[in-house]
Amino acid sequence: xxxxxxxxxxxxxxxxxxxxxxxxxxxxxxxxxxxxxxxxxxxxxxxxxxxxxxxxxxxxxxxxxxxxxxxxxxxxxxxxxxxxxxxxxxxxxxxxxxxxxxxxxxxxxxxxxxxxxxxxxxxxxxxxxxxxxxxxxxxxxxxxxxxxxxxxxxxxxxxxxxxxxxxxxxxxxxxxxxxxxxxxxxxxxxxxxxxxxxxxxxxxxxxxxxxxxxxxxxxxxxxxxxxxxxxxxxxxxxxxxxxxxxxxxxxxxxxxxxxxxxxxxxxxxxxx
Ligand SMILES: [Zn+2]
Numbered sequence: 001x002x003x004x005x006x007x008x009x010x011x012x013x014x015x016x017x018x019x020x021x022x023x024x025x026x027x028x029x030x031x032x033x034x035x036x037x038x039x040x041x042x043x044x045x046x047x048x049x050x051x052x053x054x055x056x057x058x059x060x061x062x063x064x065x066x067x068x069x070x071x072x073x074x075x076x077x078x079x080x081x082x083x084x085x086x087x088x089x090x091x092x093x094x095x096x097x098x099x100x101x102x103x104x105x106x107x108x109x110x111x112x113x114x115x116x117x118x119x120x121x122x123x124x125x126x127x128x129x130x131x132x133x134x135x136x137x138x139x140x141x142x143x144x145x146x147x148x149x150x151x152x153x154x155x156x157x158x159x160x161x162x163x164x165x166x167x168x169x170x171x172x173x174x175x176x177x178x179x180x181x182x183x184x185x186x187x188x189x190x191x192x193x194x195x196x197x198x199x200x201x202x203x204x205x206x207x208x209x210x211x212x213x214x215x216x217x218x219x220x221x222x223x224x225x226x227x228x229x230x231x232x233x234x235x236x237x238x239x240x241x242x243x244x245x246x247x248x249x250x251x252x253x254x255x256x257x258x259x260x261x262x263x264x265x266x267x268x269x270x271x272x
Pocket of ligand 1: 054067069
């Protein structure tokens, strides 16, 4: 079988294990049935911007052309640094986008992908965001009304816990379980005065403390690699091998791993 189209990030569904699909030219190819089988991704030497479709020789911010990267709100630096959201100052690149994406409920969460980390996401992106990061355990700890506020909380908490995922470690196996509820309580204790002073600055009820359930996420992986060797369409026109599993946005092949999200807009032909 063959499917050709421009890569977009993998679609996922929270099942046990997670179910993945690869969107290619209006179809979503179910990937779980291909695990254990030989697959090939052939790069056709063409990249189309995932926003405007324009042909671009280089992709920026995981799939955009240069003009889109410079003009779209979703490519602004405040997206990676949410505590710098400048919507309230009236300088958002696209107010409508900001309204639907940033001026919405967000959660601050703890996760375990290779070690403990803190992160934020729009409430509607739960659990997609966690699956995209390859988290094995997650625990929402705050609910807030805007991206900016979630960023300010994350900014406080990352003095104690990393906000990064070590993807090499994440792809080497299941992480050791962490008691995220105990970690949350420790963090609240350690950062109490900073969190409380932020709460005082904000309107009543703007920050909601959560007592949520821990979520365990399992990924469809036959065997983890000893070393996660990254494969890249900029160096090779064909990535192929036996599909050993999928975790986060990574396909784990017997010859190496490929981050599908990183190659958004690349035109490829999937064969299996
Ligand atoms: Zn574009």
